[in-house]
Amino acid sequence: MANITDVARAAGVSISTVSYALSGNRPIAAGTRERVERAARELGYRPNAGARMLAGSRTNMFALTAPMHADTHPPALMAFVLAVVTAARSYDYDVVLLTEGEATTGLRRVASSSLVDGIIVLDVTTDDDRIDVIRELGLPATLIGLPADTAGLTCVDLDFAAAARLAVANLTALGHTSIGMMGHAADLYDRGSNYAPRFRDAFLDSGTAEVSTAFHTTVATRSGVEESFAGLLKQLPDMTAMVLNCNENVHGILLEILRERDISVPGDLSIVSACSSFSTDHFLPPLDVIPLPALDSGRRAVELVIQQLAGFPDPHVELIAPTFQRKSSTAAPRPR
Amino acid sequence: MANITDVARAAGVSISTVSYALSGNRPIAAGTRERVERAARELGYRPNAGARMLAGSRTNMFALTAPMHADTHPPALMAFVLAVVTAARSYDYDVVLLTEGEATTGLRRVASSSLVDGIIVLDVTTDDDRIDVIRELGLPATLIGLPADTAGLTCVDLDFAAAARLAVANLTALGHTSIGMMGHAADLYDRGSNYAPRFRDAFLDSGTAEVSTAFHTTVATRSGVEESFAGLLKQLPDMTAMVLNCNENVHGILLEILRERDISVPGDLSIVSACSSFSTDHFLPPLDVIPLPALDSGRRAVELVIQQLAGFPDPHVELIAPTFQRKSSTAAPRPR
DNA sequence: CTGAAAGCGCTTACAG
DNA sequence: CTGAAAGCGCTTACAG
Numbered sequence: 183m184a185n186i187t188d189v190a191r192a193a194g195v196s197i198s199t200v201s202y203a204l205s206g207n208r209p210i211a212a213g214t215r216e217r218v219e220r221a222a223r224e225l226g227y228r229p230n231a232g233a234r235m236l237a238g239s240r241t242n243m244f245a246l247t248a249p250m251h252a253d254t255h256p257p258a259l260m261a262f263v264l265a266v267v268t269a270a271r272s273y274d275y276d277v278v279l280l281t282e283g284e285a286t287t288g289l290r291r292v293a294s295s296s297l298v299d300g301i302i303v304l305d306v307t308t309d310d311d312r313i314d315v316i317r318e319l320g321l322p323a324t325l326i327g328l329p330a331d332t333a334g335l336t337c338v339d340l341d342f343a344a345a346a347r348l349a350v351a352n353l354t355a356l357g358h359t360s361i362g363m364m365g366h367a368a369d370l371y372d373r374g375s376n377y378a379p380r381f382r383d384a385f386l387d388s389g390t391a392e393v394s395t396a397f398h399t400t401v402a403t404r405s406g407v408e409e410s411f412a413g414l415l416k417q418l419p420d421m422t423a424m425v426l427n428c429n430e431n432v433h434g435i436l437l438e439i440l441r442e443r444d445i446s447v448p449g450d451l452s453i454v455s456a457c458s459s460f461s462t463d464h465f466l467p468p469l470d471v472i473p474l475p476a477l478d479s480g481r482r483a484v485e486l487v488i489q490q491l492a493g494f495p496d497p498h499v500e501l502i503a504p505t506f507q508r509k510s511s512t513a514a515p516r517p518r
Numbered sequence: 519m520a521n522i523t524d525v526a527r528a529a530g531v532s533i534s535t536v537s538y539a540l541s542g543n544r545p546i547a548a549g550t551r552e553r554v555e556r557a558a559r560e561l562g563y564r565p566n567a568g569a570r571m572l573a574g575s576r577t578n579m580f581a582l583t584a585p586m587h588a589d590t591h592p593p594a595l596m597a598f599v600l601a602v603v604t605a606a607r608s609y610d611y612d613v614v615l616l617t618e619g620e621a622t623t624g625l626r627r628v629a630s631s632s633l634v635d636g637i638i639v640l641d642v643t644t645d646d647d648r649i650d651v652i653r654e655l656g657l658p659a660t661l662i663g664l665p666a667d668t669a670g671l672t673c674v675d676l677d678f679a680a681a682a683r684l685a686v687a688n689l690t691a692l693g694h695t696s697i698g699m700m701g702h703a704a705d706l707y708d709r710g711s712n713y714a715p716r717f718r719d720a721f722l723d724s725g726t727a728e729v730s731t732a733f734h735t736t737v738a739t740r741s742g743v744e745e746s747f748a749g750l751l752k753q754l755p756d757m758t759a760m761v762l763n764c765n766e767n768v769h770g771i772l773l774e775i776l777r778e779r780d781i782s783v784p785g786d787l788s789i790v791s792a793c794s795s796f797s798t799d800h801f802l803p804p805l806d807v808i809p810l811p812a813l814d815s816g817r818r819a820v821e822l823v824i825q826q827l828a829g830f831p832d833p834h835v836e837l838i839a840p841t842f843q844r845k846s847s848t849a850a851p852r853p854r
Numbered sequence: 855c856t857g858a859a860a861g862c863g864c865t866t867a868c869a870g
Numbered sequence: 871c872t873g874a875a876a877g878c879g880c881t882t883a884c885a886g
Contacts, residue, residue: 183630185863196873201865208866211871231633232571233863236878241568246615250600256593263599264586267617271624276614276633279582281603288607294519296879297567297612403800404774434767438740438774464739521879532857537881544882547855569879572862632863 184225192221204229235296244275244487245298247289247312249282249305253370255429258459258474262304262326265480273488275299286315293319300487302326302480306337307374322490324483328376334497336490338482341501342377342457343384345472348504349425349454350388350395352470356514358423358452360394362414364407364436366428368399381427381457394418400428407435422515423452426469430460437465448513455511457504468509475502520561528557540565571632580611580823581634583625583648585618585641589706591765594795594810598640598662601816609824611635622651629655636823638662638816642673643710658826660819664712670833672826674818677837678713678793679720681808684840685761685790686724686731688806693850694759694788696730698750700743700772702764704735717763717793730754736764743771758851759788762805766796773801784849791847793840804845811838 190197195214203210203218210218221227235241246266248259267277278298280288289312292298299322303312306327313329325337353361363385365371370378382397389395396417400410414421426433433455437447445451447467455462455469459476462469479502489496526533531550539546539554546554557563571577582602584595603613614634616624625648628634635658639648642663649665661673689697699721701707706714718733725731732753736746750757762769769791773783781787783803791798791805795812798805815838825832 183632198866199872209871226630228627228630230572230863231628231631232568232577234631235568236566236572237864243614250596256596260586260592260596260599263596263615264617267615268619271617271620276628278579278612279599279603279615281600281607283604284607291564292567292612294562294564295567295570296519403802404777431767431770434770435774438771441740442778466739534882535856545855566879573880
């Protein structure tokens with residue numbers, strides 16, 4: 183493995199010139215830079231990571247803490263993880279993964295050993311143990327998700343309330359006035375996560391004198407979905423549209439039930455899938471969707487850590503605006 | 519952040535004694551070691567990661583290359599990723615995640631910058647670009663999955679052929695003689711992955727004069743599952759048992775179809791779910807399952823890299839024996 | 855049983 | 871525009 187001395191010798195310059203030429207940290211004569219670059223290329227030189235961390239002010243490493251607990255939807259978590267890694271690489275950062283088992287201790291460890299320059303926190307819950315550690319460490323960090331107290335923290339998240347309003351707005355624009363929402367399992371609304379209640383509350387608040395809304399939790403089984411659907415129909419006998427904020431299986435089961443009962447989508451019932459981490463294209467019909475923006479969230483989280491590293495702390499909460507993707511599952515309600 | 523000099527001063531010893539006392543790399547008087555340990559604890563000392571990498575022969579970092587392509591089942595990938603990270607941590611190793619976008623270049627990069635001591639390769643396909651790079655780099659590495667040519671490589675994988683035989687053996691032991699297999703989508707058998715065909719071939723080879731077997735690919739939609747099921751019944755009109763080697767949605771859809779047709783499980787039809795990365799407990803009935811051993815695979819992959827680091831290369835393929843978990847979806851076939 | 859010192863490979867002030 | 875040198879914080883042969 184060629185080191186900086188080898189490159190300097192090959193290029194006929196000093197090692198400091200090699201360092202500066204490759205890092206761009208000071209102006210170098212064009213000819214010199216070219217000779218250095220060629221020598222580096224020919225020798226397959228890559229700066230030693232450990233030496234760089236030790237000598238420089240940056241480690242070029244982020245920690246990504248990605249716990250996996252009962253409520254975690256693995257595909258969604260995976261999407262965020264990949265988004266963060268990809269975004270980090272675009273800034274020449276590598277990502278060290280920290281798991282549930284070593285959540286707070288892992289953060290302390292990577293921070294105090296100066297392994298990482300910054301931290302990205304995934305799947306934040308309302309009262310998350312990791313939050314206090316993040317505050318205490320004072321390292322650049324961005325949370326994806328909202329804890330109860332965001333003071334002093336930088337957070338990115340989908341605007342779940344706006345997503346609910348957007349779903350309803352699209353349906354009311356088509357003429358719907360009776361809209362049911364099939365939600366997650368009940369315990370998700372009681373436990374630490376807050377995205378589910380944020381969506382639900384904004385959905386219910388969208389109800390007006392003209393537009394009736396109703397909400398029902400859903401257990402992700404056949405009977406659970408049947409019960410949820412029946413519960414919504416009981417509250418809204420004239421329901422012509424549904425907003426789904428629940429997992430992929432529930433989507434499939436619901437469409438199944440509708441098919442059996444000859445309720446056509448979108449003829450008899452319009453459906454919008456909201457905050458979904460999966461594609462809705464394989465459903466019959468493909469469902470209109472407000473996607474969970476994993477890619478945007480990951481990219482933005484990385485950008486915000488990079489900004490903090492550049493000396494602009496500016497703690498704040500950034501809510502990502504939802505987008506509506508029209509597929510084939512919404513239409514005007516049938517005239518009565 | 520306290521460094522080794524601070525600890526040495528506090529403990530009244532030299533920095534080499536601190537290093538040796540904490541690493542255990544040479545015998546230290548008990549009293550001295552205790553003083554050093556206390557000083558380190560009180561100062562919250564943690565060796566600087568970069569300095570350690572540079573001075574030592576180890577970086578205490580692994581690279582985990584986890585591509586996500588069309589055939590990847592995200593929850594399964596996530597399970598392997600978490601298993602590897604957890605296992606690595608038990609050896610005081612951190613894991614840097616490499617994604618699809620930077621598969622081969624990422625491996626070269628982390629290797630030539632001496633960022634990692636070893637590599638774990640996930641989701642290996644038959645002709646995987648990363649394999650040549652792994653061979654070329656010569657770093658300790660373990661693949662989870664089997665490439666076409668395993669010469670010189672260390673590989674861990676579930677014994678998919680044994681899993682197929684185990685599924686069939688459990689069913690024949692109950693008296694079944696006509697067993698259908700619902701497989702993945704057709705293109706998975708044509709493309710790079712080899713676990714799917716390994717399972718299928720061993721399944722079909724389990725057929726004997728007494729036991730008939732049939733296989734059908736399955737598209738993960740309602741109509742796809744119906745078609746697959748019909749295809750199996752056509753080949754095996756007396757089918758009394760099924761082996762599922764397909765994704766979670768197909769499981770749910772199949773059970774749905776059976777319920778509609780009043781085919782009871784396991785009364786009329788026994789079912790075994792094979793090589794599944796998800797729990798089968800939430801199905802009605804909970805399905806007997808041969809789990810995909812993500813935890814074991816990850817742990818074993820890490821152990822094998824650690825062994826290579828210790829100077830025992832010993833390239834070989836290690837197939838993990840499948841295990842059968844009885845739930846409530848198999849029974850003796852109804853007497854005709 | 856312990857210490858003084860070399861050296862790992864960089865980055866970056868300090869000089870010219 | 872470039873170089874010589876200090877220094878980052880460790881590990882580990884070398885000495886005693």
